[in-house]
Amino acid sequence: MKYLKQFGIILLITFAGEILRFLLPLPIPASIYGLILMFVLLCTKVIRLEDIREAAEFLIAIMPVMFIPAAAGLIDSWSQVRPIVIQMFITMIAVTFIVMAVTGKTAMFIIGRDRRNRS
Protein backbone atom coordinates (compact mmCIF):
# COMPACT_ATOMS: atom_id res chain seq x y z
CA MET A 1 0.00 0.00 0.00
CA LYS A 2 2.87 2.35 0.80
CA TYR A 3 4.16 2.35 -2.78
CA LEU A 4 0.70 2.73 -4.23
CA LYS A 5 0.05 5.75 -2.04
CA GLN A 6 3.40 7.31 -2.91
CA PHE A 7 3.01 6.78 -6.64
CA GLY A 8 -0.59 7.99 -6.38
CA ILE A 9 0.48 11.29 -4.81
CA ILE A 10 3.12 11.85 -7.49
CA LEU A 11 0.57 11.15 -10.23
CA LEU A 12 -1.93 13.46 -8.57
CA ILE A 13 0.55 16.35 -8.63
CA THR A 14 1.45 15.44 -12.23
CA PHE A 15 -2.24 15.65 -13.11
CA ALA A 16 -2.51 19.03 -11.36
CA GLY A 17 0.42 20.13 -13.55
CA GLU A 18 -1.51 18.99 -16.63
CA ILE A 19 -4.54 21.00 -15.50
CA LEU A 20 -2.37 24.12 -15.15
CA ARG A 21 -0.90 23.45 -18.59
CA PHE A 22 -4.41 23.21 -19.97
CA LEU A 23 -5.60 26.43 -18.32
CA LEU A 24 -2.58 28.69 -18.82
CA PRO A 25 -1.65 29.79 -22.36
CA LEU A 26 2.15 29.49 -21.84
CA PRO A 27 4.54 27.12 -23.65
CA ILE A 28 5.51 25.49 -20.35
CA PRO A 29 4.99 21.73 -20.09
CA ALA A 30 2.94 20.02 -17.40
CA SER A 31 6.05 18.44 -15.87
CA ILE A 32 7.53 21.84 -14.96
CA TYR A 33 4.26 23.04 -13.39
CA GLY A 34 4.16 19.75 -11.50
CA LEU A 35 7.76 20.12 -10.33
CA ILE A 36 7.16 23.65 -9.04
CA LEU A 37 3.87 22.63 -7.40
CA MET A 38 5.47 19.61 -5.71
CA PHE A 39 8.33 21.81 -4.48
CA VAL A 40 5.91 24.37 -3.01
CA LEU A 41 3.83 21.63 -1.33
CA LEU A 42 6.98 20.13 0.22
CA CYS A 43 8.19 23.53 1.44
CA THR A 44 4.79 24.31 3.00
CA LYS A 45 4.73 20.78 4.55
CA VAL A 46 1.41 19.94 2.89
CA ILE A 47 3.23 16.88 1.54
CA ARG A 48 5.90 15.32 3.73
CA LEU A 49 9.05 13.81 2.27
CA GLU A 50 8.16 10.34 3.55
CA ASP A 51 4.82 10.48 1.71
CA ILE A 52 6.57 10.15 -1.64
CA ARG A 53 10.20 9.31 -1.01
CA GLU A 54 10.73 5.71 -2.21
CA ALA A 55 8.54 6.00 -5.31
CA ALA A 56 10.18 9.30 -6.28
CA GLU A 57 13.68 7.94 -5.75
CA PHE A 58 12.83 4.93 -7.91
CA LEU A 59 11.56 7.16 -10.73
CA ILE A 60 14.65 9.36 -10.58
CA ALA A 61 16.98 6.36 -10.55
CA ILE A 62 15.50 4.82 -13.71
CA MET A 63 15.22 8.18 -15.51
CA PRO A 64 17.97 7.54 -18.13
CA VAL A 65 16.06 4.64 -19.72
CA MET A 66 13.03 6.90 -20.25
CA PHE A 67 14.94 8.81 -22.94
CA ILE A 68 15.64 5.76 -25.10
CA PRO A 69 12.33 5.71 -27.04
CA ALA A 70 12.43 9.42 -27.97
CA ALA A 71 16.09 9.23 -28.93
CA ALA A 72 15.50 6.19 -31.14
CA GLY A 73 13.02 8.44 -32.95
CA LEU A 74 16.06 10.01 -34.61
CA ILE A 75 15.49 7.26 -37.20
CA ASP A 76 12.36 9.05 -38.36
CA SER A 77 13.87 12.54 -38.71
CA TRP A 78 17.00 11.16 -40.38
CA SER A 79 15.99 12.30 -43.90
CA GLN A 80 15.76 15.91 -42.70
CA VAL A 81 18.92 15.74 -40.62
CA ARG A 82 21.14 13.96 -43.16
CA PRO A 83 22.18 16.90 -45.38
CA ILE A 84 23.40 18.95 -42.39
CA VAL A 85 24.40 16.17 -40.04
CA ILE A 86 28.09 17.09 -39.66
CA GLN A 87 27.47 20.82 -39.15
CA MET A 88 24.69 19.94 -36.74
CA PHE A 89 26.87 17.64 -34.64
CA ILE A 90 29.70 20.19 -34.50
CA THR A 91 27.25 22.90 -33.41
CA MET A 92 25.57 20.74 -30.75
CA ILE A 93 28.80 19.48 -29.21
CA ALA A 94 30.59 22.85 -29.29
CA VAL A 95 27.65 24.80 -27.87
CA THR A 96 27.08 22.22 -25.12
CA PHE A 97 30.74 22.55 -24.11
CA ILE A 98 30.68 26.37 -24.24
CA VAL A 99 27.47 26.66 -22.20
CA MET A 100 28.72 24.18 -19.62
CA ALA A 101 32.02 26.01 -19.25
CA VAL A 102 30.51 29.52 -19.08
CA THR A 103 27.72 28.55 -16.65
CA GLY A 104 30.04 26.57 -14.39
CA LYS A 105 32.76 29.22 -14.34
CA THR A 106 30.23 32.00 -13.65
CA ALA A 107 28.78 30.02 -10.76
CA MET A 108 32.25 29.25 -9.37
CA PHE A 109 33.14 32.95 -9.53
CA ILE A 110 29.99 34.16 -7.74
CA ILE A 111 30.07 31.41 -5.11
CA GLY A 112 33.76 32.09 -4.43
CA ARG A 113 33.20 35.83 -4.12
CA ASP A 114 30.20 35.42 -1.82
CA ARG A 115 32.18 33.09 0.39
CA ARG A 116 35.04 35.56 0.68
CA ASN A 117 32.62 38.39 1.47
CA ARG A 118 31.02 36.31 4.22
CA SER A 119 34.30 35.46 5.88
Add this chain to the structure above:
Amino acid sequence: MNELFAASATAGVVISLIAYWIGMMLKNKFKSGILNPLLIAIILVIVFLLLTGIEYQTYNASAKYLSWLLTPATVSLAIPLYQQLERLKQNIKAILISILIGCLTSMLSIYLFSLVFRFSHELYVSFLPKSITTAIGMSISEEMGGIVSITVASIIITGICGNMIGEAVCKLLKITDPVAMGLAIGTSSHAIGTAKAMELSETAGAMSSLSIAVSGMITVVLMNFFVTLL
Protein backbone atom coordinates in the same frame (compact mmCIF):
# COMPACT_ATOMS: atom_id res chain seq x y z
CA MET B 1 8.81 -9.88 -36.03
CA ASN B 2 6.93 -6.74 -36.94
CA GLU B 3 3.63 -8.46 -36.14
CA LEU B 4 4.91 -9.77 -32.84
CA PHE B 5 5.98 -6.24 -31.86
CA ALA B 6 2.70 -4.78 -33.02
CA ALA B 7 0.77 -7.30 -30.91
CA SER B 8 2.92 -6.89 -27.81
CA ALA B 9 2.42 -4.28 -25.10
CA THR B 10 5.86 -4.82 -23.57
CA ALA B 11 8.26 -5.68 -26.43
CA GLY B 12 9.50 -2.09 -26.89
CA VAL B 13 10.09 -1.67 -23.17
CA VAL B 14 11.91 -5.01 -22.92
CA ILE B 15 14.17 -4.22 -25.89
CA SER B 16 14.99 -0.78 -24.41
CA LEU B 17 15.78 -2.27 -20.99
CA ILE B 18 17.95 -5.04 -22.44
CA ALA B 19 19.82 -2.45 -24.52
CA TYR B 20 20.42 -0.31 -21.43
CA TRP B 21 21.49 -3.34 -19.42
CA ILE B 22 24.07 -4.25 -22.09
CA GLY B 23 25.24 -0.64 -21.95
CA MET B 24 25.66 -0.85 -18.17
CA MET B 25 27.61 -4.11 -18.47
CA LEU B 26 29.98 -2.64 -21.06
CA LYS B 27 30.51 0.44 -18.93
CA ASN B 28 31.26 -1.61 -15.82
CA LYS B 29 33.57 -3.91 -17.72
CA PHE B 30 35.71 -1.29 -19.43
CA LYS B 31 35.17 1.63 -17.02
CA SER B 32 35.46 4.18 -19.82
CA GLY B 33 33.60 7.51 -19.95
CA ILE B 34 33.00 7.12 -23.68
CA LEU B 35 30.94 3.99 -23.04
CA ASN B 36 27.86 5.85 -21.93
CA PRO B 37 25.08 3.31 -21.18
CA LEU B 38 22.38 5.61 -22.55
CA LEU B 39 24.26 6.19 -25.80
CA ILE B 40 24.96 2.47 -26.19
CA ALA B 41 21.30 1.65 -25.53
CA ILE B 42 20.10 4.17 -28.14
CA ILE B 43 22.53 2.86 -30.77
CA LEU B 44 21.56 -0.76 -29.99
CA VAL B 45 17.85 -0.01 -30.30
CA ILE B 46 18.36 1.83 -33.61
CA VAL B 47 20.54 -0.99 -34.99
CA PHE B 48 18.00 -3.55 -33.81
CA LEU B 49 15.15 -1.73 -35.56
CA LEU B 50 17.16 -1.34 -38.78
CA LEU B 51 18.22 -5.01 -38.79
CA THR B 52 14.79 -6.45 -38.07
CA GLY B 53 12.94 -3.94 -40.23
CA ILE B 54 10.58 -3.13 -37.38
CA GLU B 55 9.16 0.34 -37.85
CA TYR B 56 9.83 2.99 -35.22
CA GLN B 57 6.09 3.50 -34.65
CA THR B 58 5.65 -0.21 -33.97
CA TYR B 59 8.49 -0.19 -31.44
CA ASN B 60 7.25 3.01 -29.87
CA ALA B 61 3.70 1.67 -29.51
CA SER B 62 4.92 -0.19 -26.42
CA ALA B 63 8.17 1.71 -25.67
CA LYS B 64 6.12 4.87 -25.16
CA TYR B 65 5.23 3.65 -21.67
CA LEU B 66 8.81 4.38 -20.72
CA SER B 67 8.48 7.94 -22.06
CA TRP B 68 5.20 8.22 -20.20
CA LEU B 69 7.09 7.91 -16.90
CA LEU B 70 9.13 10.98 -17.74
CA THR B 71 6.49 13.47 -16.52
CA PRO B 72 6.05 11.96 -13.02
CA ALA B 73 9.84 11.48 -12.85
CA THR B 74 10.38 15.17 -13.60
CA VAL B 75 7.84 16.07 -10.92
CA SER B 76 9.81 13.85 -8.53
CA LEU B 77 12.89 16.02 -9.11
CA ALA B 78 11.26 18.41 -6.62
CA ILE B 79 12.55 16.10 -3.87
CA PRO B 80 16.31 16.55 -4.33
CA LEU B 81 15.52 20.23 -4.75
CA TYR B 82 13.65 20.36 -1.46
CA GLN B 83 16.38 18.42 0.33
CA GLN B 84 18.84 21.08 -0.82
CA LEU B 85 16.65 23.99 0.22
CA GLU B 86 19.32 25.52 2.47
CA ARG B 87 21.94 25.36 -0.27
CA LEU B 88 19.42 26.84 -2.65
CA LYS B 89 18.75 29.84 -0.41
CA GLN B 90 22.44 30.32 0.27
CA ASN B 91 23.37 30.40 -3.40
CA ILE B 92 20.29 31.96 -4.92
CA LYS B 93 22.21 34.81 -6.56
CA ALA B 94 24.83 32.51 -8.10
CA ILE B 95 22.08 30.18 -9.30
CA LEU B 96 19.94 32.77 -11.06
CA ILE B 97 22.81 34.75 -12.59
CA SER B 98 24.70 31.73 -13.93
CA ILE B 99 21.60 30.12 -15.43
CA LEU B 100 20.66 33.42 -17.11
CA ILE B 101 24.18 33.84 -18.50
CA GLY B 102 24.18 30.17 -19.57
CA CYS B 103 20.94 30.60 -21.54
CA LEU B 104 22.20 33.77 -23.23
CA THR B 105 25.47 32.02 -24.10
CA SER B 106 23.59 29.06 -25.56
CA MET B 107 21.39 31.13 -27.86
CA LEU B 108 24.17 33.52 -28.84
CA SER B 109 26.46 30.58 -29.73
CA ILE B 110 23.68 28.99 -31.81
CA TYR B 111 23.31 32.32 -33.62
CA LEU B 112 27.05 32.51 -34.36
CA PHE B 113 27.27 28.87 -35.50
CA SER B 114 24.22 29.41 -37.71
CA LEU B 115 26.01 32.34 -39.37
CA VAL B 116 29.18 30.28 -39.89
CA PHE B 117 27.38 27.23 -41.30
CA ARG B 118 24.73 29.31 -43.14
CA PHE B 119 21.80 27.51 -41.53
CA SER B 120 18.39 28.65 -42.78
CA HIS B 121 16.12 30.68 -40.49
CA GLU B 122 14.01 27.56 -39.98
CA LEU B 123 16.99 25.48 -38.84
CA TYR B 124 18.28 28.31 -36.64
CA VAL B 125 14.93 28.51 -34.85
CA SER B 126 14.86 24.70 -34.53
CA PHE B 127 18.27 24.71 -32.83
CA LEU B 128 17.69 27.66 -30.47
CA PRO B 129 15.93 25.64 -27.72
CA LYS B 130 18.46 22.77 -27.90
CA SER B 131 19.72 23.16 -24.32
CA ILE B 132 16.32 22.93 -22.63
CA THR B 133 14.10 20.00 -21.78
CA THR B 134 12.32 18.23 -24.68
CA ALA B 135 8.81 19.09 -23.55
CA ILE B 136 9.42 22.88 -23.44
CA GLY B 137 11.75 22.82 -26.44
CA MET B 138 9.22 21.09 -28.68
CA SER B 139 6.36 23.44 -27.92
CA ILE B 140 8.41 26.64 -28.25
CA SER B 141 10.01 25.45 -31.51
CA GLU B 142 6.61 24.74 -32.96
CA GLU B 143 5.28 28.09 -31.85
CA MET B 144 8.20 30.03 -33.36
CA GLY B 145 8.17 28.19 -36.70
CA GLY B 146 10.96 25.64 -36.21
CA ILE B 147 10.99 22.03 -37.41
CA VAL B 148 9.95 20.00 -34.36
CA SER B 149 11.67 16.71 -35.26
CA ILE B 150 14.98 18.55 -35.76
CA THR B 151 14.54 20.34 -32.44
CA VAL B 152 13.97 16.99 -30.71
CA ALA B 153 17.05 15.52 -32.43
CA SER B 154 19.22 18.49 -31.39
CA ILE B 155 17.94 18.38 -27.80
CA ILE B 156 18.73 14.68 -27.53
CA ILE B 157 22.20 14.99 -29.10
CA THR B 158 22.90 17.87 -26.70
CA GLY B 159 21.68 15.87 -23.72
CA ILE B 160 23.77 12.80 -24.50
CA CYS B 161 26.78 14.99 -25.20
CA GLY B 162 26.36 16.76 -21.84
CA ASN B 163 25.84 13.44 -20.08
CA MET B 164 29.08 12.13 -21.58
CA ILE B 165 31.37 15.15 -21.20
CA GLY B 166 29.90 16.67 -18.02
CA GLU B 167 32.18 15.01 -15.52
CA ALA B 168 35.32 15.52 -17.61
CA VAL B 169 34.59 19.19 -18.39
CA CYS B 170 34.03 19.99 -14.71
CA LYS B 171 37.30 18.32 -13.83
CA LEU B 172 39.21 19.98 -16.67
CA LEU B 173 37.95 23.50 -15.91
CA LYS B 174 38.16 23.03 -12.13
CA ILE B 175 34.44 23.46 -11.61
CA THR B 176 34.68 21.78 -8.23
CA ASP B 177 31.77 23.15 -6.22
CA PRO B 178 28.81 20.72 -6.51
CA VAL B 179 26.40 23.66 -6.89
CA ALA B 180 28.39 25.00 -9.86
CA MET B 181 28.69 21.49 -11.34
CA GLY B 182 24.94 20.98 -11.23
CA LEU B 183 24.22 24.39 -12.74
CA ALA B 184 26.73 23.83 -15.54
CA ILE B 185 25.39 20.38 -16.45
CA GLY B 186 21.68 21.19 -16.09
CA THR B 187 21.80 24.48 -18.00
CA SER B 188 23.81 23.00 -20.88
CA SER B 189 22.16 19.61 -21.20
CA HIS B 190 18.77 19.50 -19.39
CA ALA B 191 17.31 16.23 -18.04
CA ILE B 192 19.65 13.80 -19.82
CA GLY B 193 22.60 15.68 -18.33
CA THR B 194 20.83 15.77 -14.97
CA ALA B 195 20.83 11.96 -14.92
CA LYS B 196 24.63 12.28 -14.87
CA ALA B 197 24.65 15.06 -12.25
CA MET B 198 22.53 12.80 -10.02
CA GLU B 199 25.30 10.20 -10.17
CA LEU B 200 27.97 12.77 -9.27
CA SER B 201 26.33 14.04 -6.08
CA GLU B 202 22.96 14.80 -4.55
CA THR B 203 23.64 18.54 -4.55
CA ALA B 204 24.78 18.55 -8.17
CA GLY B 205 21.66 16.58 -9.11
CA ALA B 206 19.36 19.00 -7.29
CA MET B 207 20.97 22.08 -8.84
CA SER B 208 20.84 20.43 -12.24
CA SER B 209 17.10 19.77 -11.92
CA LEU B 210 16.57 23.33 -10.78
CA SER B 211 18.43 24.52 -13.89
CA ILE B 212 16.03 22.57 -16.13
CA ALA B 213 13.01 24.46 -14.84
CA VAL B 214 14.66 27.89 -14.68
CA SER B 215 16.55 27.70 -17.99
CA GLY B 216 13.44 26.39 -19.73
CA MET B 217 11.46 29.42 -18.67
CA ILE B 218 14.26 31.93 -19.38
CA THR B 219 14.75 30.42 -22.86
CA VAL B 220 11.05 30.73 -23.68
CA VAL B 221 11.22 34.46 -22.90
CA LEU B 222 14.52 35.04 -24.75
CA MET B 223 13.34 33.09 -27.82
CA ASN B 224 11.04 35.96 -28.75
CA PHE B 225 14.05 38.22 -29.19
CA PHE B 226 16.50 35.72 -30.71
CA VAL B 227 14.18 34.54 -33.52
CA THR B 228 14.29 38.04 -35.00
CA LEU B 229 18.11 37.99 -35.36
CA LEU B 230 18.48 35.65 -38.35
